[in-house]
Amino acid sequence: MTITFNAYKAFLDRLGAGVQLVAVSKTKPAADILALYNMGQRDFGENYVQELLEKQRELPGDIRWHFIGHLQTNKVKLVAPFVHLIHGVDSLRLLKEIDRQAILKGRVVNVLLQVHIGREETKFGLDGGELDTLMQVWRDGVARGEFAGVQVRGLMGMASNTADKAVVREEFRGLKLMLDRYFPAGGILSMGMSADYVTAIEEGSNMVRIGSLLFGMRG
Numbered sequence: 001m002t003i004t005f006n007a008y009k010a011f012l013d014r015l016g017a018g019v020q021l022v023a024v025s026k027t028k029p030a031a032d033i034l035a036l037y038n039m040g041q042r043d044f045g046e047n048y049v050q051e052l053l054e055k056q057r058e059l060p061g062d063i064r065w066h067f068i069g070h071l072q073t074n075k076v077k078l079v080a081p082f083v084h085l086i087h088g089v090d091s092l093r094l095l096k097e098i099d100r101q102a103i104l105k106g107r108v109v110n111v112l113l114q115v116h117i118g119r120e121e122t123k124f125g126l127d128g129g130e131l132d133t134l135m136q137v138w139r140d141g142v143a144r145g146e147f148a149g150v151q152v153r154g155l156m157g158m159a160s161n162t163a164d165k166a167v168v169r170e171e172f173r174g175l176k177l178m179l180d181r182y183f184p185a186g187g188i189l190s191m192g193m194s195a196d197y198v199t200a201i202e203e204g205s206n207m208v209r210i211g212s213l214l215f216g217m218r219g
């Protein structure tokens with residue numbers, strides 16, 4: 001069930017003007033997205049390519065679609081024509097494929113590099129050393145006139161799934177330090193979900209990805 005208009009407006013007020021809201025609509029029907037769209041929301045996040053494609057086809061053309069899941073290289077071509085921001089880039093191979101497909105479509109696609117900040121074992125997300133290497137390759141490439149189809153705009157991370165707020169805060173703080181280091185002129189910092197967005201904003205997030213608080217629990 002989608003949030004009421006008043007609760008949506010109150011939520012935006014709580015986020016403040018400097019924090020962008022990405023409404024995470026994975027597994028939710030198009031009607032729920034349209035309800036929030038009609039309240040004024042334009043940024044929506046999806047995790048699965050097929051689901052995103054179906055929703056993109058039937059929903060208004062001015063929605064800014066964020067891809068927040070793990071994007072497989074062979075599916076980049078499907079989202080490249082329209083995607084607004086890809087949050088989860090964690091390899092040079094993926095970055096290069098986004099670049100290639102964006103150039104083919106005559107676009108520049110904005111991306112965030114995903115950093116593994118949480119405690120959970122996962123194969124997704126860069127560690128500090130890998131981030132450093134990828135940022136270097138990206139900058140060197142740009143200096144040589146490469147990467148005309150892709151813009152690395154900032155970082156994304158997911159904190160540990162724990163009730164220990166101190167752990168979550170520490171992880172978010174670390175990601176903010178990385179943002180400041182690699183994007184001294186400012187960048188997008190995508191961190192914070194329904195359970196931890198308050199802490200994320202306190203630690204410097206400027207983009208939160210919120211699902212269940214807006215659309216209710218996923219089944």
Ligand SMILES: *Cc1c(COP(=O)(O)O)cnc(C)c1O
Binds near residue numbers: 068069
């Ligand atoms: C599902 C998801 C979210 C939203 O989670 P909620 O707890 O429902 O707010 C945010 N980010 C990513 C990467 C997700 O997969």
